[in-house]
Amino acid sequence: GAVVSQHPSWVICKSGTSVKIECRSLDFQATTMFWYRQFPKQSLMLMATSNEGSKATYEQGVEKDKFLINHASLTLSTLTVTSAHPEDSSFYICSARQMGFFYNEQFFGPGTRLTVL
Amino acid sequence: EDQVTQSPEALRLQEGESSSLNCSYTVSGLRGLFWYRQDPGKGPEFLFTLYSAGEEKEKERLKATLTKKESFLHITAPKPEDSATYLCAGSINAGGTSYGKLTFGQGTILTVHP
Numbered sequence: 040g041a042v043v044s045q046h047p048s049w050v051i052c053k054s055g056t057s058v059k060i061e062c063r064s065l066d067f068q069a070t071t072m073f074w075y076r077q078f079p080k081q082s083l084m085l086m087a088t089s090n091e092g093s094k095a096t097y098e099q100g101v102e103k104d105k106f107l108i109n110h111a112s113l114t115l116s117t118l119t120v121t122s123a124h125p126e127d128s129s130f131y132i133c134s135a136r137q138m139g140f141f142y143n144e145q146f147f148g149p150g151t152r153l154t155v156l
Numbered sequence: 157e158d159q160v161t162q163s164p165e166a167l168r169l170q171e172g173e174s175s176s177l178n179c180s181y182t183v184s185g186l187r188g189l190f191w192y193r194q195d196p197g198k199g200p201e202f203l204f205t206l207y208s209a210g211e212e213k214e215k216e217r218l219k220a221t222l223t224k225k226e227s228f229l230h231i232t233a234p235k236p237e238d239s240a241t242y243l244c245a246g247s248i249n250a251g252g253t254s255y256g257k258l259t260f261g262q263g264t265i266l267t268v269h270p
Contacts, residue, residue: 041202071256082243082262083200132199136256144190145258147199 042066043135045148052123053156060118060151062133069135072116073145074108077130089116123155158183160246162261169268172233177264179244180226188247189227190258191220193240200243203229234268241265 042065052058062072070091075083087108088096095108105127107119116135120127130152134145163178181189188207192200204213206222213220217238219230229242245258 043199045199073257082260085257088257130197134199144188144202144205145256146202147192150197150199152197 041137041144041146043133043146043148045133045151047151048149049152049154051154051156054124055122057119057121058123058153060120060131060133060153062116062118062135062148064114064135064146067135067137068113069137070113071136072110073134073136074106074116074118075132075134077132077150083132086118120153123153125155128153128155158246158259160244160259160261162242162244162264164264165262166265167267169231169234169266171235171268171270174230174232174234176231177229177242177266178226179229179261181244181246181259183246183259186246187256189222190245190247191227191229192243192245194243194263195240203242231266234266236268236270239266239268 044063044065046061050058072089074086076086077083085098086101089108089110091110091113097103105121110116130150132147132150134147136145160181169175188205190205191203193203194200204220206220209222209224211222217232221228241263243260243263245260247258
């Protein structure tokens, strides 16, 4: 149980294009999903919190217009990197939190490696 | 400011050599201390959640414990396949749209040599 998938697992794109990454909770409902970014040999950096049916909450320093997040249903959140540039190349990981007051566990997807040429 | 600090940054063990990883936290309103394992190029894999001081949880060769200021991940008789980065994170109860947000430590890179 508690499986989270991401698609695609890797993507290479040209500078200036937009890339969409999907995050799905496969066997549970998630009112909240989180998007992280991870640079080599570093820990996870939270980018934004995505709540189903409402606007995402972005962390300080994260550009809302560049990283568009849509949480369309209780099992799907998408991150769109708009007008990508080489500095956006990174490992993007989503997580989903199970519903319920005491259940704070977050389960992570396998990650998406983005390379912008 | 909420902070989670892990030590050591890297740990090299011989197979069978037991040891512990440390996670100290200053998180106000802590609502859970989490341990994850991350292999290179993959997302973190959930290991344990601890909610209150004195709590302990075990899974195979791993045991996690929690005090009011820190958590330990004990590894008993490790094997090479236990090599990975181990991350701990604290969850705050900020309410509203920040509910369940995790603050991660920098991780401990564990290498177990055969």
